[in-house]
Amino acid sequence: MLIADAGRFALQAIISHRLRSFLTLLGIAVGIAAVILLTSIGEGVHQFVLKEFTQFGTNVIGVSPGKVKTGGQPPTGIPTTARLLTMEDAESLKQLPHVTGSTPTVWGNSEVENNGRLRRTTIYGVDADFVRVFSAKVQIGSFLPREGAGDSRAFVVLGSKLRKELFGTENPLGARVRIGGLHFRVIGVLAPKGQFLGIDLDDTAYIPAARALELYNREGLMEIQVLYTEGTSSATVASAVKQRLALRHGHEDFTITTQEDMLKTLSNILNILTMAVGALGGISLLVGSVGIVTIMTISVTERTNEIGLLVALGARQRTILGLFLSESVILAVLGGVLGLLLGIGLAQFLHLLMPNFPVHTPWSFALIAVVVSGVIGLLAGVLPAISASRLDPIDALRAE
Numbered sequence: 001m002l003i004a005d006a007g008r009f010a011l012q013a014i015i016s017h018r019l020r021s022f023l024t025l026l027g028i029a030v031g032i033a034a035v036i037l038l039t040s041i042g043e044g045v046h047q048f049v050l051k052e053f054t055q056f057g058t059n060v061i062g063v064s065p066g067k068v069k070t071g072g073q074p075p076t077g078i079p080t081t082a083r084l085l086t087m088e089d090a091e092s093l094k095q096l097p098h099v100t101g102s103t104p105t106v107w108g109n110s111e112v113e114n115n116g117r118l119r120r121t122t123i124y125g126v127d128a129d130f131v132r133v134f135s136a137k138v139q140i141g142s143f144l145p146r147e148g149a150g151d152s153r154a155f156v157v158l159g160s161k162l163r164k165e166l167f168g169t170e171n172p173l174g175a176r177v178r179i180g181g182l183h184f185r186v187i188g189v190l191a192p193k194g195q196f197l198g199i200d201l202d203d204t205a206y207i208p209a210a211r212a213l214e215l216y217n218r219e220g221l222m223e224i225q226v227l228y229t230e231g232t233s234s235a236t237v238a239s240a241v242k243q244r245l246a247l248r249h250g251h252e253d254f255t256i257t258t259q260e261d262m263l264k265t266l267s268n269i270l271n272i273l274t275m276a277v278g279a280l281g282g283i284s285l286l287v288g289s290v291g292i293v294t295i296m297t298i299s300v301t302e303r304t305n306e307i308g309l310l311v312a313l314g315a316r317q318r319t320i321l322g323l324f325l326s327e328s329v330i331l332a333v334l335g336g337v338l339g340l341l342l343g344i345g346l347a348q349f350l351h352l353l354m355p356n357f358p359v360h361t362p363w364s365f366a367l368i369a370v371v372v373s374g375v376i377g378l379l380a381g382v383l384p385a386i387s388a389s390r391l392d393p394i395d396a397l398r399a400e
Contacts, residue, residue: 014331020295021331027291028335028376029342032369035278036343037350039365042274044358049270060133060259061238063093063224063245067253083249084220087210090127092248093226096240101129101227106212112205113178114166121162122204123179125212133227141173141188144208152208156184160192161202179205180215234258278365289376292328321386325378332377336370343369 014021065085090104106125111118128146130136136143143157156177163172172186184207193201209221228237238256246252344361351359 011330014327020298024291024295024331025335025338027287028289028332028373029339031283031287032336032339032373033343033346034280035369036340036361036366037346038277038280039274040343040347040359040361041350042270042277043362043365044360046267046270046274047360048358049266058259058263059228059230059232059234061226061228061234061241062257062259063089063226063241064222064255064257065220065253067255083253085222085224085254086220089245089248090209090221090224092244093224093241094129096237096244098228098232098237098240099226100229101132103127103129103133103225104209104221105223105225106209106216106218106221108212108216110180110215111178112162112166114172114175117166119162119165121159122199123212123215124204124206125209125215126206127209129227130206133225136193137191139189139191140171141186143188143190144206147208152210154182154184154211155187155208157188157190157206158186159190159200159202159204159206161200162205163189165203177205179207182211182215184211234260289332289379292331292377295331329374329377332373333370336373339373340366340370 063085065083085104087104090102093099093102103126108123109120110123111120112123113119124130126144128144131138131143138157139160141157144155145153147153156179158166158172166172166177167175172189175186176183177186178184190202190206195201207215213219213221226237226241228234235258238258242252242256245254344366347359347361350357
């Protein structure tokens with residue numbers, strides 16, 4: 001029997017039992033739609049988080065005080081003598097090969113006041129390299145000037161939202177604002193940056209790091225961010241940073257985190273999350289495959305006479321096997337295509353309802369889902385098809 005004839009025979013069998021075939025299609029379609037929808041959400045979250053982290057670039061290394069490690073002897077109660085990160089450390093790192101910028105970082109929360117308007121917001125203590133390290137842009141005025149150690153002036157650069165809350169449409173340049181108990185002169189406003197993992201980057205103020213240390217009564221920096229040239233190995237720069245700081249501190253009492261390693265770890269975690277939610281949808285596919293087995297078994301029982309007639313007319317066992325396998329595969333593939341359209345439609349509808357909700361349908365998953373549905377149909381139809389091909393023609397013709 002030709003493949004085209006086998007296909008027509010299988011389609012006729014499917015059409016002759018519309019309700020039963022539709023329910024089988026629906027079982028597979030729901031499973032595929034669940035996989036597509038869940039993986040679309042998982043992949044959307046994946047891309048959203050990576051985009052949030054890479055908006056500052058991937059060639060950044062963070063240095064924080066204290067060595068993060070496990071091992072050694074239990075603590076004996078003797079206080080550590082680990083040195084804090086200093087402004088001089090940040091300046092020293094600027095001199096390393098391949099390093100194009102280094103900014104000390106201190107942050108806290110304070111009230112900012114101007115002409116009776118008061119707003120509590122996040123204050124960052126940084127230096128002139130901040131705009132280069134974090135790809136920030138100045139909208140009006142200028143950013144903090146490059147100054148020597150101990151010579152930082154009381155300047156402040158406002159985020160776009162903070163500027164609007166304190167000054168409205170007025171030009172803030174040259175105005176004085178009070179932050180905590182100190183007064184600062186506004187010299188610039190940053191361009192809107194948006195949000196980073198729920199943190200409003202525009203509702204902030206930036207002051208010299210030395211002034212921030214004074215404002216928050218801190219002895220050392222909370223972090224140093226190092227920017228290096230594109231294309232340079234992060235491991236090479238990290239090794240140079242480690243050697244320089246270890247030489248200055250006498251031992252390694254700091255932790256280095258590369259953006260590249262962090263993104264790689266984060267990506268692996270998010271990939272596992274996407275596969276996990278996809279596996280949950282796969283349970284529905286399993287239920288759909290059980291439905292195909294059930295329907296095909298019933299079909300073999302109902303069509304015993306038909307099978308006996310085909311065998312009596314000379315049809316071989318492999319022909320009978322192929323007919324029933326093709327029927328189950330067609331059911332599964334049609335269900336897969338229906339589920340694919342349903343899943344993509346639901347994902348896009350969800351995105352229309354909530355534009356800020358990250359949804360992205362990976363087409364590789366969509367194609368795999370259709371292929372998987374065909375494989376499920378093939379595997380689910382094997383036992384009923386084998387059972388049909390092994391029927392004795394005489395007994396089959398006598399069956400009622």
